[in-house]
Amino acid sequence: MPERTESESRKLLRRLRDTLAEAGAGQERLDRITHLIADSMRTEVCSIYLFRDPDTLELCATEGLNPEAVHKTRMRLGEGLVGRVARTATPVNTGNAPQERGFRFMPETGEEIYSSFLGVPIQRLGERLGVLVVQSREARQFSEDEVYGLEVVAMVLAEMTELGAFVGEGESLPSPHKHPVLFRGLTGQEGAAEGQVWLHEPRVVVTNLVADDPKAEVERLRSAIEKLRVSVDDMLNRAVVTDKDQMEILQTYRMFAHSRGWMRRMEEDIARGLSAEAAVEKEQSATRNRLQQAPDAYLRDRLHDLDDLSNRLLRILTGQGGDTGAAMPANPVLVARNIGPGELLEYGRSLKGIVLEEGSVGSHAAVVARALAVPLVIHAGRITDEALNGDPVLVDGDNGVVHLRPEDSVATAFRDKIAMQAKAQERYASLRGLPCETLCGTRVGLHMNAGLMADLPSLEGSGAEGVGLFRTELQFLIRNQVPKRGELAALYARVLDAANGRRVVFRTLDIGSDKVLPYMKPQDEPNPAMGWRAIRLGLDKPGVMRMQLQALIRAANGRPLTLMFPFVAQFEEHVQGRDHVLRALDAEGRLGHPLPERVEIGAMLETPSLAFAPRQFFEMADFISIGGNDLKQFFFAADRENERVRRRYDSLNVSFLSLIEQIVARCAEVDTPLSFCGEDAGRPIEALCIAAAGVRTLSMRPASIGPVKHLLRRVDLREARAVIAEARASGAQSVRSAVVDWLVRQG
Incomplete structure (x- = not known):
């Protein structure tokens, strides 16, 4: 040049x-x-x-x-x-x-x-x-x-x-990172929280974009690249990798760090007047754009590697390392592009809220956030670019909204909302020891969902009658390798100990879809939610299923054991899963291990096909749990991750309620216990309608038990059924308006 x-x-x-x-x-x-x-x-x-x-x-x-x-x-x-x-x-x-x-x-x-x-x-x-x-x-x-x-x-x-x-008016410039910003995302976990931003990976702020001495900048860049390569090599040498595919990914990471083309392009940027930091950012943007348009999904997935390496290099150049000396605020709201379950668990219950640019309602982070009962908003685009550590922030998990640096009027209204919720919780606490019995004398069992030992104290605090769903996949997701059978047996035993005799329903491993294990080869499926997941994966990987069943049997140590298989789509899958349990029991007995006093083997009904299964399925299943989240998205063919379509379909749609009523009737024919598990179970109006449809057990997050019990104890299910029937006869698509109007008239 x-x-x-x-x-x-x-x-x-x-x-x-x-x-x-x-x-x-x-x-x-x-x-x-x-x-x-x-x-x-x-x-x-x-x-x-x-x-x-x-x-x-x-x-x-x-x-x-x-x-x-x-x-x-x-x-x-x-x-x-x-x-x-x-x-x-x-x-x-x-x-x-x-x-x-x-x-x-x-x-x-x-x-x-x-x-x-x-x-x-x-x-x-x-x-x-x-x-x-x-x-x-x-x-x-x-x-x-x-x-x-x-x-x-x-x-x-x-x-x-x-x-x-x-844009629009050409007004005077506000100071950057000072003005209020509203982010609209999606609800990952309901709830409201006020706090201060704590960035999981703080953005490196580049202030010197232009440099006058290209030679000095090139030397700075080369020195930083050398430090980066040494740190990457050390990291990979320390990594314990047993999976060939994982090793290939790590080698690709090293290849990025040692790329001569990457170095050459950044040096050319510096020659044209950019600082070393600006050159790194320019190449990061250019490569990002190329990879985003690549037809190969594997190449697009390498964006994370590129961003991580570029950010590491920027931290070396700017001195904005991981340990900045900043102290986490007393009321931290975690803000990140994305985060793994292990990293999130390290923060624990100290977090007031979580805001992610990426993620999904079924992601690892969302599962952990629900277990921690922390409000979560996902898909809050660009918030990591805008937020700074310590910024005031309001997280509205109910509506999927985040207010960064809110104006006083917004903050005041938000605090009023939190105060009202706190007063309601005090009111619900007074119901803790009372049964959930409607005015017509119908008893409805309220159980809680869990996935961590940290959830179990909520059994007492919430008034839950038991654990209607214990998610066993979290222990697999937070590790870098398959957990040992002994580790799982010890954990499951502690869960049963903490339940203190209350019923705990263990859901067998529910992975696949958007819950991919770190040590499992990713499956590039066009529609993973309907792909190789849950019981399908377990039946194809019998060694993993056998290991988990053995751990559950040993954890019971003579006590009753209740387990269920997720995502059963046809009778044969339940038969095969049940056979695995019976063979594991036989093997454990021959080894001399104490067998459970009683074993219940159930199935999650999450696909419409299972509602039409042969009568023998309903006779064989010891119990059935309707998995409302998946059942709803498959019934309406509406991806619950897709904001454009998921809100078009109401849980109180007459067609969906008719499906639930049909499932209730089929279970009643053969006297098979039925429960409903999912987000709708924890929403009072939806819970009322599900109970009116005939479901007598609901499982939800602990914080929802109080509001649901508060409403159900004040209504007559016979009247509710009459209101629903009248709305259905009128041709209404949803019964929601009719039910809400009736509740208002009830005061």
């Missing part, structure tokens, strides 16, 4: 740095930036388009186009050349823009006299903020060096986190 180009590039970046440091109103400052870029690149036009919303771009500043078009010209994502750059996140470089595919003429801008067009995305680490464009009358393509230089400038602009303030 010619020395003149290097000098021009560094000169532009220095001028841009100085301009960004100047005070002034936001629009004036942005106008100065477009003038500077047009002047430095010797083009007649420079324009900045920013996202107004995820699908709309707005012209926010220009040098050369009609100034009256600023904040008026807008285009959809993919519309015109600017929209194409935004959609693909790749540059468009043409000497004849009007003849280019997708060109759209915007008459209010006056751009018809300009032939040449170069547009590059303004983005940072996968976050697309807008498009930077230069244009000229001369019909020419911009050189490779000019394209690269504009990309570097766009990256520097992307670091202006306050860019959003320019």
Whole structure:
């Protein structure tokens, strides 16, 4: 690359740095930036388009186009050349823009006299903020060096986190990381919490984007790379790996760290004027964009490795290491891109709330959050970029909303909500020792869901009659290798000890779908929720199932044992699972181990197909538990992870209630006990309708037992059934409105 180009590039970046440091109103400052870029690149036009919303771009500043078009010209994502750059996140470089595919003429801008067009995305680490464009009358393509230089400038602009303030009004800039921000995500665990941000992996803040001494920056980069490689090699040498696929993944991680191409590209970035830190971020963004568009799922999954390595390198360069000396606040709300179950358990019950950018309602983190009874919001996009340690934050797990640095009025209203919930819990506590008996004399058993030893004290505190679901997969998920049979037997024995004679229903290993073991080869299934999971995996891996059944039998040590198989879709699967239990009992007896006093073998009904199973299934099963979460998503063919469809379908839909009533009737024919387990069991109105349908046992999170008992003790199920029947006869799609109106009339 010619020395003149290097000098021009560094000169532009220095001028841009100085301009960004100047005070002034936001629009004036942005106008100065477009003038500077047009002047430095010797083009007649420079324009900045920013996202107004995820699908709309707005012209926010220009040098050369009609100034009256600023904040008026807008285009959809993919519309015109600017929209194409935004959609693909790749540059468009043409000497004849009007003849280019997708060109759209915007008459209010006056751009018809300009032939040449170069547009590059303004983005940072996968976050697309807008498009930077230069244009000229001369019909020419911009050189490779000019394209690269504009990309570097766009990256520097992307670091202006306050860019959003320019959209719409062009007001003065607020200070970054100071103003209130609202994030709308999904509910992972219900509840409300107020606290201060504690970042699981704090974002490295790069403040020196431009450097004047390339040689010194290259030396800094090489020194940091060497430290990174040593730390990665040490980490991999210490790792205990028995699985071939896991070893291949770790070797890929090492390959990234030793990539010569990665190093060469960062050195080229530095030669054009970037600091070492900015060069790392630029390559991280560019590689992220390439991998995100890769058709190979394996390559897309390597994004995590790339991000982790880049962040490690940035911490070395900036000195912002893992141990920053910051102390966790007294009321921490954990904020992370994602987190594993083991790491989350290390935080324990000290957390007031959890907010994740990624995750799912069935993920490891969500399961642990429910076990810890901590409010969780998932899919809170970009919060790790915006939040700083110590920021005040409100977590509304009920509605999937997070208020970061909330205004006083919002915080006051939120505290009122928390206070009301606390008063309600006090009221529910007075019911703890009372039975859940309706006004018509119907007894409904309320049991709790659990998955950790830490859950068991809630048996006393919540008033639960037993554990309707103990999730055994957590002990597999938090380890780096298969747990030993003796370890599991000891844990299950402690669970039974803590239950103090109350019934505990152990669900056998429910993995697969989005619950993938760290030591299990990932299955690239197009629809994992309906793939190789739960009992399907257990029957195909009989050694694992046998080991777990032996651990459960030994843990019982002569006491009653209750277990159930998850995700049974047909009678034959239950027959095979039951046969495994009987063979394990026979083997343990021959070894001289004490056998359980009584064994109950049940099934979770989570697929509509099992509701139509032969009569023999309902006769053979010692009990059946309706798994409401999965049954609902398969009944309506609506993925519960998909916000676009999951809220379209109501649990109190008459068709779904009819299915539950059919299951109740089939169990009643052969006198098989039936329970309902899932989120709806813990929602008072849904619980009322499920009980009215004939289900006499509900299993839920401990915090829901009080509210459900409070409502059921105040209603007559005969009247509730009459209200439901009337709503159904009227042709209503859901009975919710009718039931709510009836409850209001009841006071």
